[in-house]
Amino acid sequence: MEMTALFNMQRELDAFIEGSKEITYDVFEEKSLALLIELSELANETRCFKYWSTKGASPQPVLLEEFVDSIHFMLSLGIMKGFTCDQWQGKKEKVKLTTLFIDTQRVILQFIAEPTQAHYEKIWQNYYSLAYNLDFDAAAITDAYIQKNQKNYERQRTGY
Numbered sequence: 001m002e003m004t005a006l007f008n009m010q011r012e013l014d015a016f017i018e019g020s021k022e023i024t025y026d027v028f029e030e031k032s033l034a035l036l037i038e039l040s041e042l043a044n045e046t047r048c049f050k051y052w053s054t055k056g057a058s059p060q061p062v063l064l065e066e067f068v069d070s071i072h073f074m075l076s077l078g079i080m081k082g083f084t085c086d087q088w089q090g091k092k093e094k095v096k097l098t099t100l101f102i103d104t105q106r107v108i109l110q111f112i113a114e115p116t117q118a119h120y121e122k123i124w125q126n127y128y129s130l131a132y133n134l135d136f137d138a139a140a141i142t143d144a145y146i147q148k149n150q151k152n153y154e155r156q157r158t159g160y
């Protein structure tokens with residue numbers, strides 16, 4: 001998946017948010033924690049680990065919105081550190097979701113401890129697997145990203 005357009009949209013959104021909230025300090029840790037939380041919110045909506053319950057996953061649009069919140073913070077962290085992901089690729093392999101969520105938490109924590117391009121790419125690969133295992137295709141992700149990106153502007157404008 002081609003990512004240049006999304007990186008550009010994210011750069012503009014970040015500048016808008018940081019301007020409107022007058023952010024003058026380094027928010028790398030804040031964005032990193034936000035990413036971990038968005039990942040957990042997605043896991044929670046899939047309910048994949050809730051062996052104690054018979055209730056199923058939330059509807060696909062709910063999962064997709066949680067997913068693209070993570071994508072916002074992934075793009076944003078890359079922009080902060082000068083890292084890219086020109087072609088988003090990964091494995092097309094059905095795996096156990098719970099294991100994949102834990103592994104993704106692990107690679108995010110690795111990146112936070114040591115923010116390198118290699119660690120950054122590893123997170124993108126995990127998110128590719130998440131997308132594949134949750135049946136999101138490139139077009140659906142792009143559409144949902146654009147929609148949430150617009151919503152984020154509206155929220156800033158309405159004093160969120």
Ligand SMILES: O=c1ccn([C@H]2C[C@H](O)[C@@H](COP(=O)(O)OP(=O)(O)OP(=O)(O)O)O2)c(=O)[nH]1
Binds near residue numbers: 069
């Ligand atoms: O510098 C930033 C800060 C935030 N966001 C975006 C990412 C995400 O899409 C949204 C924050 O997530 P969410 O919408 O879940 O925010 P929340 O404050 O947790 O929402 P709620 O109060 O509805 O739970 O803001 C950015 O893109 N760049």
